[in-house]
Amino acid sequence: MYGFEPSQEQQMLVDSVRRYATNDLRLAAHEADESGEFPHSVIRKGWELGVLQASIPEAYGGFGERSAVTGALAAEVLGWGDLAGALAVMAPGLFALPILSAGTEAQKLEHLPALAEGDWQPVTSAFIEPAFDFYPGQMRTAAEKSSDGFVITGEKACVPFADRAERTVVYAGVDGTPQGFLIPKGAEGYQICERERLMGIGGVPTFRIRLDKVHVPGSARLGGADGHDFAPILAASQVAVAALGVGLSQAAYDYSLAYAKDREAFGVPIAQKQVIAFMLAEMITEIEASRLMVWEAAWLMDAGHDASKAAYLALVSVSDAAMMVTDRAVQILGGHGYIREHPVELWMRNGRGIPAFAGLAIV
Amino acid sequence: MISFEMPETLSKTVVMMGSVAENMMRPVSRRYDDQEHEIPWDFISFMHEAMKAMGAGSLAPDRGVRKEGPRLGYQRLAFMIECLSWGDAGLYLCTPGGGLGAAAVEASGTPEQKERFLKRFSGDKPAFACMAMTEPQAGSDTAAIRTTAVRDGDEWVLNGEKIFVTAGHKSLVDTPGFVVVWATIDPAAGRAGMRPFVVEAGTPGCSVTKLEHKLGIRSSDTASVVLQDCRIPFDSILGSPEVETVTQKGFKKAMATFDATRPLVAASALGVARATVELLKELLDQQGIEIRYGLPRSLLTNLEREVIEMEVMLRSAWLLVLKAVWLADEHKPNTLEASMSKVKAGDVVTKITQRAVELMGPLGYSRDLLLEKWFRDAKINDIFEGTGQINRLIVARRILNYSSKELR
Numbered sequence: 001m002y003g004f005e006p007s008q009e010q011q012m013l014v015d016s017v018r019r020y021a022t023n024d025l026r027l028a029a030h031e032a033d034e035s036g037e038f039p040h041s042v043i044r045k046g047w048e049l050g051v052l053q054a055s056i057p058e059a060y061g062g063f064g065e066r067s068a069v070t071g072a073l074a075a076e077v078l079g080w081g082d083l084a085g086a087l088a089v090m091a092p093g094l095f096a097l098p099i100l101s102a103g104t105e106a107q108k109l110e111h112l113p114a115l116a117e118g119d120w121q122p123v124t125s126a127f128i129e130p131a132f133d134f135y136p137g138q139m140r141t142a143a144e145k146s147s148d149g150f151v152i153t154g155e156k157a158c159v160p161f162a163d164r165a166e167r168t169v170v171y172a173g174v175d176g177t178p179q180g181f182l183i184p185k186g187a188e189g190y191q192i193c194e195r196e197r198l199m200g201i202g203g204v205p206t207f208r209i210r211l212d213k214v215h216v217p218g219s220a221r222l223g224g225a226d227g228h229d230f231a232p233i234l235a236a237s238q239v240a241v242a243a244l245g246v247g248l249s250q251a252a253y254d255y256s257l258a259y260a261k262d263r264e265a266f267g268v269p270i271a272q273k274q275v276i277a278f279m280l281a282e283m284i285t286e287i288e289a290s291r292l293m294v295w296e297a298a299w300l301m302d303a304g305h306d307a308s309k310a311a312y313l314a315l316v317s318v319s320d321a322a323m324m325v326t327d328r329a330v331q332i333l334g335g336h337g338y339i340r341e342h343p344v345e346l347w348m349r350n351g352r353g354i355p356a357f358a359g360l361a362i363v
Numbered sequence: 364m365i366s367f368e369m370p371e372t373l374s375k376t377v378v379m380m381g382s383v384a385e386n387m388m389r390p391v392s393r394r395y396d397d398q399e400h401e402i403p404w405d406f407i408s409f410m411h412e413a414m415k416a417m418g419a420g421s422l423a424p425d426r427g428v429r430k431e432g433p434r435l436g437y438q439r440l441a442f443m444i445e446c447l448s449w450g451d452a453g454l455y456l457c458t459p460g461g462g463l464g465a466a467a468v469e470a471s472g473t474p475e476q477k478e479r480f481l482k483r484f485s486g487d488k489p490a491f492a493c494m495a496m497t498e499p500q501a502g503s504d505t506a507a508i509r510t511t512a513v514r515d516g517d518e519w520v521l522n523g524e525k526i527f528v529t530a531g532h533k534s535l536v537d538t539p540g541f542v543v544v545w546a547t548i549d550p551a552a553g554r555a556g557m558r559p560f561v562v563e564a565g566t567p568g569c570s571v572t573k574l575e576h577k578l579g580i581r582s583s584d585t586a587s588v589v590l591q592d593c594r595i596p597f598d599s600i601l602g603s604p605e606v607e608t609v610t611q612k613g614f615k616k617a618m619a620t621f622d623a624t625r626p627l628v629a630a631s632a633l634g635v636a637r638a639t640v641e642l643l644k645e646l647l648d649q650q651g652i653e654i655r656y657g658l659p660r661s662l663l664t665n666l667e668r669e670v671i672e673m674e675v676m677l678r679s680a681w682l683l684v685l686k687a688v689w690l691a692d693e694h695k696p697n698t699l700e701a702s703m704s705k706v707k708a709g710d711v712v713t714k715i716t717q718r719a720v721e722l723m724g725p726l727g728y729s730r731d732l733l734l735e736k737w738f739r740d741a742k743i744n745d746i747f748e749g750t751g752q753i754n755r756l757i758v759a760r761r762i763l764n765y766s767s768k769e770l771r
Contacts, residue, residue, distance in 0.1 A: 004686045010365075018505060069365050244600050261763060277770055278752075279757035284762055285703045287684075293675070293681035312657050317675045323606045355659065356449035 004292075010070050017074050018325050021081025024279075029082035032203030033346055036195075038085055040120075043050030046078070046089030047120035055093075056100060061113030066100060068236060068298035068307075071363025072243035076291070079247025083350040085086035086244055088128055090202075090361045091160045095123035096361045098169055098180050098237065102228035105184065106219075109166070120283060125169040125180070126156035127237070127359025134236050136171075136178060136358060141211060143172040143181060149217040150174070155210050158360060162207035169222065170211065171230075171359075178230045185330050189214040192241075233362070235301060235311035238363040242294045242311070245318035245354040246287060252329035252347040253283045260332050274309030276332060283325045290317040298363070319355035326351035370435060371426070373442050379442050384415065384450025389733075392451040395582035396736050400574055402537060403457050403582055411459045411489035413434040429734075437623065437688035441630040445681075448634025452740045455631060456583035457537070460484050462530055463624055463748075464492025467543040467559050470620040471601045480561055490531040491540040494559075494620075495525035495588050502527075503753045505545070507553045510590060512546040517597045519560060520733070521546055521590040522566070529747065530569050531586025537565045542569070542588060548558060549606045559601040559620075568593030579739030625701040625748055626687035629708035632744035633681050634714040639719045639737050640673050646723060669722060673715050702757040709745035709754070716741040 006014060024042050032038040036302045050073045056062025059122025078086035080348055096115050099107050115121060152172045162168065169180045183190060193208040222228050257280050260271035294317075297310035326348040330337035337344045387409055393590050400758050447455040456489035461468070461484055483490045501507035510523025521544060525531075534540035541563045560568050573587035597604075644654065645664060654670050655663070663671065683704040690697035716738040720727035727734045745751045760770050 001364075001366055001368055001370055002438065002689050003366040004366065004689055052366060073365075133659070133662055134660065135657070137657055216377070232582055257762065258574045271763050272770055274756070274759075274770070276489075277763060277765075278755045280762060281706070281758035285706050285758065288686075288700075288703060289679035289683050289707055292686060293679050295365055296367045296678075296682060299365060303368070309656050313671070313675050313678060316660075316671060319680050 006073055010073055013049075013051070013054075014073050014077055017051065017077040018080075020046055020049055021077050022333050024080065025081030025085040025292055028239065029085060029203065030340075030343065030346070032082070032084060032307045033200075034202070034340075035207060037089055039202050042085065043088050044120050046085070047092070049074075049089075052090070052093045052096060053116050056096065056112055060100070060108050061116035066097070068239055068301040068363050069235075069295065072239055072294055072298040074363055075240050075243035075361065076250070076294075079244030080251045081247075082203065083244055083248050083347075083353075084201040086247070087160060087201060087204045087360055089120075090240070092121055092123050093362050094125035094127075094160070094360075095167060095169055098125065098222060098233050099182075101232060101236070102180065102223045104224040106223075107222070111182075115318040118146075121166070122161035124159055124161050124165045125171070125359070126157065126159045126162070127171050128158040128192075128356070130155055130157040136174070136230075136237075139171060139173045139178050141170070141172040143174045143179060143216075143221075145174075146215065148266035149215060149220065150181065152183075152211045152214045152216060155208065156199075157208050158196065158357075159204075159207045159209050160360065162171065162202050162209055163205065164194070168209075170209075172211075174221075174227060177227075178234075179227045180230075180233070181216050181221045182222065183214065183216060187216070196352075200346065200351075200353050216310050228258040231306075231308050232301070234358070235297070236309045237360075237362045238311040238315040238358050239294060239298050239301065239307070240363040241354060241357045241359075242290070242315045242318040243363065244361060245315075245351070246251070246291045246294055246348055248351055248354070249283075249287045249290075249318070249322045249325040250328045252344055252351070253280070253287055254338075255342075255344060255347075256280070256283075256329035256332040259336075263333075270332070279328050279332065283328055286321040286324060290314070290321040293317045313357065315358060318363050322351040322354045370433070370438075373435065376439055377442050377446055378519045379417065380446035381449070383410070384446050386459055388447070388450030388454050392454070392733060392736070393730070395454060396579075399417075399576060399730040400503070400584065401583040402584075406454055407459050407489050410748070413457075414460065415485065434662070434694075437626070437691040440627055441684055441688045442465040442692050443625050445630045445634040445637070445684075448631040450634075450649055451582070452615065452635050452737075452743075453580035453582035455634070456497075456529060456580060456674065457533070459489030459491055461492045461535075461618075462562075463494040464534065464543045466624045466639040467494055467601060467620040468561065470538060471559070472714075476561070476598070476601065478553065480563075483539060485525050488538065490538045491530050492542070493530045493540070494526050494543045494545075495528045495531065495770075497527045499526055503750055506557065508545060508557065510544065510546040510548060512548050512600075514548070514597070515594075518594045520602065521560060521562065521593040521595065523590050524572075525588040526573075527747075528586045528588050531588050532547075532574060532584040535569065535586075536571055537670065540556040542599070544588075544590065546771055548600075548604065552606050552625045556606050558604075560595060561599045561601065562590070562593060566593055566595060567635055570680060578593060578742060579736065580743050592599045605638060621634055621749065622696075622701045623691055623696050625698075625705040625754070626691070628685045628744065628748040629680070629684045629687075629704040632708040632712040632741065633677060633684060635672075635737050635741050635744070636677050636680070636708075639662060639712075639734065639741075640670070640677055641718050641733070643673070643719045643722065644670060646726070655678075663676055666722065669718055675719070676711040676715060680704070683707050699758060699761040702754040702761075706751055706754045707750060709751045712744050716720070 054064035
């Protein structure tokens with residue numbers, strides 16, 4: 001059966017995330033983008049919504065089951081509140097969810113309960129690499145087998161909270177196939193560089209990391225000796241980033257629609273001009289179309305099907321929608337859209353990042 | 364529940380319709396494009412029998428569908444129409460059954476009217492029905508139609524000229540069908556005075572005067588219908604005969620037809636779009652060109668970019684259609700979703716077919732392949748059942764909460 005309505009339980013979660021996104025994230029977003037960080041109280045409050053904890057089974061300290069659909073619904077609303085804030089709140093998932101889906105029993109028991117039962121912690125993952133032609137299927141960071149484990153060398157970019165993360169999942173190619181490695185802070189050769197300066201997502205601190213022959217034991221490999229399937233992790237990340245992009249687009253659309261009804265020119269609200277009204281009609285059509293692509297990819301994951309292609313196509317779809325919608329939102333506000341007092345220019349800067357952000361969030 | 368699990372009964376429908384499309388439509392697709400106005404009787408008779416055998420009755424929702432279980436009428440129709448249009452969009456419009464005319468009766472007729480008008484579609488011989496809205500001086504501006512309906516005792520007297528009536532000839536001349544004519548019962552009342560009337564084949568004063576020659580969908584006839592002192596029974600009006608009550612409910616109920624049919628037209632568009640993407644990929648595959656998914660756009664070849672973008676457009680548009688018909692089956696309002704799906708599908712099918720012809724170069728332009736035909740067939744989807752612009756207007760009024768006066 002087809003269905004296009006969240007379950008009652010999902011709707012309750014979405015409602016509580018929306019309250020947080022409206023009352024906390026949205027209000028703090030501008031200041032965080034300018035100052036470079038969200039107040040810890042805002043991030044902690046987001047963590048206490050329990051989105052990640054509800055994805056982790058009781059056996060590992062959580063109180064639910066992982067669902068990509070539920071995760072995508074929550075991510076969309078967080079992204080609607082603020083992309084940087086959403087990435088900050090969701091950061092522990094970058095560490096926990098790959099362990100949950102691909103880790104050994106020992107890895108799960110070692111890391112998950114402490115995470116799920118505690119306060120928000122800066123654990124993270126290093127995924128993206130600083131190259132124009134980077135793509136997840138072919139990482140330049142390489143893990144060479146050694147007598148007792150692996151030696152990892154390479155460079156990573158856009159690693160959230162790397163400066164304070166006690167543990168990080170670092171992705172590196174083993175014979176060309178990306179694999180996750182659990183690396184503690186302070187490992188020899190593991191160098192955290194200066195904070196990055198990016199066009200957007202200013203509210204979440206991200207860092208470059210250099211790995212210079214970092215030795216890790218075999219047990220640090222996600223999934224143990226045999227490793228793991230990378231495809232589901234990539235798909236879950238593409239779905240997450242796409243869902244965030246849908247939320248960001250919806251935010252820009254909502255804001256510019258309200259503005260267009262309020263702002264008068266030539267004696268009428270500009271929304272009464274077809275040229276503006278049609279822009280808005282096309283914006284909502286693209287948002288809804290790409291949202292359904294995200295839902296379908298997430299549903300495929302939950303149903304145990306191969307979601308790789310659907311997740312990729314969903315992210316392509318959202319990437320284009322997000323750029324189109326945020327650009328138009330700025331355009332509808334005209335000169336005011338270009339001024340940082342309105343949030344649309346921030347959404348436009350953040351929107352451009354969506355196609356590059358796979359690896360920055362996961363559901 | 365959010366779910367994309369295709370119900371088994373729909374999977375079966377798709378297999379069956381896919382086979383019809385491949386075996387009964389594709390082989391004659393070129394012929395009926397070349398021979399405009401030749402009636403594809405073989406196809407019509409086959410479809411009539413096939414649909415009866417399937418228990419489908421006709422291409423209309425809720426009839427012939429099992430009573431128990433979830434309501435899938437519109438979803439099923441969307442899948443059927445998509446499949447048949449994959450076969451041939453023009454021939455699909457030659458599928459006997461109610462078409463838009465029956466959809467209007469279905470959406471706003473009384474139980475008695477449904478019995479009286481729709482029964483013919485499950486008879487021994489094929490029958491058609493059509494919808495007549497456009498007039499020589501009024502297309503998108505439907506409130507400007509001049510065809511009048513004047514009450515005379517137990518009858519309505521209709522006068523006016525309708526153009527661009529899809530399947531008008533088949534409904535009124537070739538088979539014992541009917542046309543749903545939109546006319547005004549009070550020219551001073553504007554939209555509020557507009558009503559659909561059912562005029563059956565053979566009614567004196569109703570005649571087909573012209574068949575158009577078109578860019579595409581040539582196997583589907585597009586007729587002019589003239590009504591000259593055409594008398595029909597009083598209870599052939601769909602909706603309320605009173606202008607006053609109409610402003611609140613009657614007119615809106617009558618317009619509900621479009622909420623039902625727009626996603627179905629969108630589904631037809633996407634059948635053509637899917638046919639195009641599939642053939643394009645097949646032709647590229649024959650040349651040893653493989654499409655790599657998962658790469659950033661900067662690393663894709665132009666052909667890969669184009670194909671991937673086509674797949675995104677096609678799938679996302681289809682999901683909009685699916686949601687719109689799902690809402691219809693759930694008896695939930697879907698005006699916004701119906702128009703969004705039509706906007707998107709009209710865009711998608713024209714873009715995809717136009718690019719496919721370009722990408723295939725001289726081969727795409729040649730009538731040896733069907734790509735050029737699909738390019739021509741596709742364009743109608745951005746025009747009929749509300750142009751892309753009219754559907755944008757509907758979406759815009761909905762999201763802005765504006766009346767037709769506030770957003771003209």
